[in-house]
Amino acid sequence: MVNKKLLHICDACCEGQLHPKTSMKTTEYRGIQSEYILYYSVCDVCKAELADGSDMLKNKREFIRLKKKIDDIPMGSEVLALRKKHNLTQSLAAKIFGGGPVAFSKYENDDLIPDESMVSLLKLAISCPDTIQSLAQIKMITLPGQELIIKPKMNKAKKTNELWMDAAKLDFSLAIENFDTINKEALCLEDVYSIAA
């Protein structure tokens, strides 16, 4: 059995083969004339011009890119660059910015125009890199790389606390053993700390 799709057989005449073609077209959006690429296929027998699912997807993306350009909305490539710059996966980016688990795949492929609030957030994050950190903090999300910085800090704080508790114990035992000495000489806190460490 011949697979029509695989051979790209023309749906119009069922004889000829379809060959992919592109042509530059002009359209007007918001009073601005812009050029875009139109994707389609041409039959070598009946000369019919047809667009299959893949052509239609490419055409839709072309139109979205054109709209984004004119409406000053970050392009898919800019959103991708922003995400890569901060080492975020698409799902982590969606947790930080909102928009659902597949939102970033759609923004980056120019399959979807983000809504107004998302556009503002994305523009802010592109112009001011600290935005992602602030958003992550609000949502209590740990950013990639931050685990490495936070953990030792927490360990250090814990260790310091333990050392101070040891120092306090040492202080107490020293106080009992050397009551007279300590009574005469003020115990230097730094000395106790260095003994405990």
Ligand SMILES: [Zn+2]
């Ligand atoms: Zn045909």
